[in-house]
Amino acid sequence: METNNILNTYNRFDVIFKKGKGVYLYDINDNKYFDFVSGIAVNCLGHSNPKIINTIKNQSENLMHISNLYWNDQQIKLADKLIKIGDLDKVFFCNSGTEANELALKIARKFGKEFCPDKNKIIYMKNSFHGRTLGALSVTGQEKYQAPYRPILGGTVQCEFNNIKDFYSKFDKNVCGVIIELIQGEGGIIPIDPEFLQTVKNLCDINNALLITDDVQCGIGRLGTFFAYEKFSVIPDIITVAKGLGGGFPIGGVIVGKKACETLKPGDHGSTFGGNPLACSVANTVVDCLTSENFLDEVSNKSAYFKEKINDLIKKYDAFESISGMGLLLGLKINDKISSGDFVKKAFEKHFLLVGAGNNTVRLLPPLNVTYEELDKAVMLLEETIKEF
Numbered sequence: 001m002e003t004n005n006i007l008n009t010y011n012r013f014d015v016i017f018k019k020g021k022g023v024y025l026y027d028i029n030d031n032k033y034f035d036f037v038s039g040i041a042v043n044c045l046g047h048s049n050p051k052i053i054n055t056i057k058n059q060s061e062n063l064m065h066i067s068n069l070y071w072n073d074q075q076i077k078l079a080d081k082l083i084k085i086g087d088l089d090k091v092f093f094c095n096s097g098t099e100a101n102e103l104a105l106k107i108a109r110k111f112g113k114e115f116c117p118d119k120n121k122i123i124y125m126k127n128s129f130h131g132r133t134l135g136a137l138s139v140t141g142q143e144k145y146q147a148p149y150r151p152i153l154g155g156t157v158q159c160e161f162n163n164i165k166d167f168y169s170k171f172d173k174n175v176c177g178v179i180i181e182l183i184q185g186e187g188g189i190i191p192i193d194p195e196f197l198q199t200v201k202n203l204c205d206i207n208n209a210l211l212i213t214d215d216v217q218c219g220i221g222r223l224g225t226f227f228a229y230e231k232f233s234v235i236p237d238i239i240t241v242a243k244g245l246g247g248g249f250p251i252g253g254v255i256v257g258k259k260a261c262e263t264l265k266p267g268d269h270g271s272t273f274g275g276n277p278l279a280c281s282v283a284n285t286v287v288d289c290l291t292s293e294n295f296l297d298e299v300s301n302k303s304a305y306f307k308e309k310i311n312d313l314i315k316k317y318d319a320f321e322s323i324s325g326m327g328l329l330l331g332l333k334i335n336d337k338i339s340s341g342d343f344v345k346k347a348f349e350k351h352f353l354l355v356g357a358g359n360n361t362v363r364l365l366p367p368l369n370v371t372y373e374e375l376d377k378a379v380m381l382l383e384e385t386i387k388e389f
């Protein structure tokens with residue numbers, strides 16, 4: 001039926017899940033799966049988290065959706081939390097990561113126009129991923145995603161990631177924005193070089209351009225800090241978020257700093273669903289959990305523990321090359337003799353769920369409240385899987 005009914009855009013695994021609990025999923029035949037994908041960095045508090053379930057129950061009994069024609073107390077509360085954590089100024093809520101990036105690009109364009117009509121150039125990075133809508137796609141530095149849809153948005157220029165010389169050669173006074181992931185996710189879990197980031201920030205500041213950091217995958221606690229920039233000590237002008245913010249409920253956001261928080265005026269942007277009371281109430285619960293005492297420190301502790309165990313595996317098995325990333329956004333690079341796709345398939349046969357990323361890397365994305373025992377289990381399953389090769 002799927003082949004007949006659904007547009008053929010996904011290569012799916014042969015399974016139908018019927019329920020989840022914590023780090024486990026169960027299929028329609030009651031087989032249990034160990035989930036280190038978390039809906040691609042979404043289910044940050046695991047499946048069927050009781051606090052999220054309660055929030056959905058309570059809020060949906062009262063109010064789910066009202067449009068953005070009226071005040072929305074859940075939205076205001078959520079914005080207040082994000083602004084205070086992020087040291088930024090104002091928020092717009094939408095439904096997904098790509099939408100958040102669309103708006104960030106629009107703000108950069110409008111911000112640039114206020115200085116001069118030609119200030120509309122946007123720099124993006126090679127191997128980046130910012131989403132599938134035409135604007136976000138136009139700043140996604142991967143040929144396979146862009147090629148079928150050319151011509152892409154004009155005025156977008158690609159730069160080598162972490163290459164200061166290339167950045168200088170691409171930057172000029174007509175740049176209105178630079179969009180980057182502080183850890184490239186789909187591109188292969190590749191962290192930004194702090195010196196490169198500082199250079200980008202300096203040139204943006206001097207030339208009235210906006211630094212946009214895409215926290216869709218690497219933000220909302222993934223790195224052991226609420227926002228990714230906290231790991232790099234450079235405050236961006238705009239942060240885009242989605243994925244983990246709703247813990248499984250769709251919501252995205254654009255958090256804007258002083259420089260550009262007055263750029264948009266009524267009518268300049270909007271969304272029917274964006275930031276509805278139900279989505280915002282769930283996100284409020286997620287943010288409260290993530291900012292509760294020790295939660296994020298524990299993400300860092302678990303990361304250190306997990307990395308150490310994985311490094312032991314790397315020493316033991318030549319096929320494992322290296323581990324990259326921070327917090328619980330980790331990439332295990334596999335040597336060229338085994339494709340990461342084959343590794344993920346083999347793991348799936350063991351009911352261990354993983355997802356690949358760029359340069360032959362397997363992403364490890366457990367829920368942020370994963371236990372140490374569950375991390376041990378993942379190490380054991382990684383070892384069992386590599387032994388098959």
Ligand SMILES: Cc1ncc(COP(=O)(O)O)c(C=O)c1O
Nearest residue numbers: 096097098129130131185216217
């Ligand atoms: C860094 C980054 N930005 C944007 C997106 C797009 O998010 P969405 O799929 O919610 O539109 C993704 C999705 O994987 C992502 O990883």
